[in-house]
Amino acid sequence: MKETKFTMNYSFPKNAWYACARDVEVKKELFARKIANEPLVMYRTSDNKVVVLQDACWHRLLPLSKGKLINDQVICGYHGLNYNKEGRCTYMPSQETINPSACVKSYAAVEKYRYIWVWMGNPTEADESKVPDLHWNNDADWAGDGEVIYGKCNYRLILDNLMDLTHETFIHGESIGNDAVAEAPFEVTHTDNSVTVTRWMLDIDPPPFWKAQLDKEGNVDRWQIINFQAPSTITIDVGVALKKTGAFEGDRSQGVNGFVLNTVTPETDTTCHYFWSFCRNYDILNQRRTHELRAGVSHIFSQDEDILEAQQIAIQNNPGREFYNLNIDGGAMWVRRIVDEMVAKEALD
Template sequence: MSNAAPNRRSFPLNAWYVAAWSREVTHALAPRTICDKKIVMYRTGEGKPVALEDACWHRLAPLSKGWLEGDQVVCGYHGLVFNAQGRCTHMPSQETINPSACVRVFPAVEKHGFIWLWPGEPALADPATIPDMHWVNDPEWAGEGVVTPMACNYRLIVDNLMDLTHETFVHKTSIGNSAVAEAPFEVTHGERTAQLTRWMLGIEPPPFWAFQLGSRLGIEGKVNVDRWQYINFEAPAAVVLDVGVALAGTGAPQGDRSKGVNLRICHFITPETERTCHFFWVLRRNFKLDDAELTVATRERNAAIVAEDKDVLIAQQQAMEAAPDAVFYNLNIDAGAMWARRIQERMIDAEAPPVLRAAE
C-alpha cells in the first residue's frame, strides 16, 4: 500500500480521543489541536469539562488568548463573551446580540483519568463507547504516565505498538531480546478491535523485566521466565498492553501469574495534524502499590523506551514525506497493524458523503 493518500484524512472524526489528562484541565483556558481542529478547554466552577472551538465568532481570534470570567470565556481581542454552551452573551458597544454569534462546542467527557473529546458529529457522541481503560485510575493498580508530543502521523505509533517484534532491535538494551522476534504469535480481530498474542517460554528476561521481577519477588541473579504480550487495539487509536513475566514453569501460560509481575501499559494516540500527534501513555502495576520510588523508576524507564521509539518514528515520518509515493510492504509481523488500519479505514469511509462513496 502507498504510505500516503492525497486529500484524504488519515483519522476518523466520529470517535472519542483523549484530549488531556484530567489534571491538565483546570479553571483556566487550555488550548490544544485535535484532529486538525483548534480547541480550547477549561472546567466550570462545578468541575465540568468544556471544549470550545478556539476561534472567536467575530474575527477568529483564538479564545485561548482571552480569559475566564466565571464560567464564560472573554475574547482577548474585542471582549465578546461566550458561555459554556458556545453562545455569545455579550458584545461590546451594543445591546443587541447577533443571534448567529456562537462558537462550536465539542462533546467532552471525563473518564478513566482523562478528558475525552469527540471531534465529529455531536449527535453521534455516545459516552458508552469510550474504551474501557479502568486500569488508569483503578486503586488496585499503581503507576504514572505522561503525554509525549510526537512529530509523526498517529498511525505510525499504532503500527509500532501492534508489532512488538521491534523490541528486539529498537529496545535491545531495555525490553528486547531475540526471543521477541523469534516467538510465534496469533492475531484475532472484531468490528472495532484487534488483538495480538505472543508467549515466550523459558527465556532470559531483558533488563527492564529483570528489574520488575526483582522488585516484585526480591530475586537477584539470572533466572528464566515465561513472558507474555497481549496487545489490545480498540479503534481508532487506543492500545493496551497486558504484559509481564513469571518464573518459568510456574503456570503463567495456564493462568497463574502469581510468581511474576503483571503490567498494563495504556496508550492513547490522538491526532493533532496529519504529521503530528499527542501520545498519552501510562504504565500500571498490581504490586507494591505504595512504593513511590518504584513508580518513578518504572515511569522513567518507560520514558526512555518511548524516546527510542520517538527517534525511529520521526525519522520514518520524514522519510515518508520525502517519498510520498513510496509503497509500504507487509510482513507476517504486520498482521496486527494491518487489521488496525483496516478498521480505521472503514471508519473514515463511513464518514464520507454518499456521493463520494459512490464515486470510489
C-alpha cells in the first residue's frame, strides 16, 4: 500500500442513529447522558415509550435531569417548569400565559436490538430503517449479553482498533491472540457506507479462548469477518472449526461461531460510549456460559481501554502530529474516508 498519512480528526456526522443507552438503562425516571457534545435526558412514558429531550431548562439552563418525572412530564428542579414529551413547556410558576417560545429540543428515538437509538441531526431524515443491523442481540437462535464502556478516547480510535485485529497477537495473547492473527493475509472490500475486512487463519493452533469454546483437540481453521456500518457500528463474525472440515468453504457445523457486536457513540471530542455484546449460536440455553463469556470479553476489552486511553493522551500531547498507515490499516482508512465524507456532506447541506 502506498504510504499515506493523516492527522487526528475529531469530527462526527449528526445525521445518523447513535446508541444512547441499553434498553435496561432507561426506566420511568430521568436518565442523563451526553451524546455528540449535547446533554440529553431520557425516560419512559407510562406506555413504555422512550422520550429523549435536551437536558437544559429553557428558563435558566439547569439540567432537567436534576428534576422529577411526574405523569410523563419533566419538572425542572429549579423553578418547576413542566415539559411534555414533545419538549413543550406546559406550566410556568406564577403566571397563566406560557411563553410560546418555551420549549426544549426533542430528539427522534427508536428502541431496537436492545438499545435506544437517537438521531442527533435533521429530524426529517430520521429513517428507522437506517438503524444499524444488530439483530443477533435479540434473535432466538443466538444468545449473548454485553455492557457499555465509558471510553476515555475519541470514538474513532475504537473504530481503528476494531477494524484491525492484528493487535490481538500483542495485547490479548493469553486469550484470543496468537502469532497466526498477525501473520495471516486479509482482504478489504468496501461500498459507499460499509467496509469489510476478511481474515482466515487455516490449520492453526487455537488460542486459549477459542480452544475452550470448541472443547476439542487439534488444529483449527479460524475466521474473523469484520463489517463496518457507517458511521460507527462494527459487527465481527468470529469462530473456529476443526481444520479441513469445511468452514472455509461455508460449512461451520464442526465449529463454534460468535458475533462481536460493537456500536460506538461519541460523547465529546475525547470521550465516547462503547456499547458491545458477544452473541453465540451454540449452547444458547446455558445462562452460566453467557455470564462467563460476558466477563471474559469484558476483561479483554479492558486491556484495549488501557491502550486507547494512553493513545488519546499521547495524541493530545502532540497536536497536529501526522500518523503513518501500514497495510493492516486498510480497513480503518476506508472507515475514516466514509465518515469524513458524511461530515463534509452535512457541512454543505
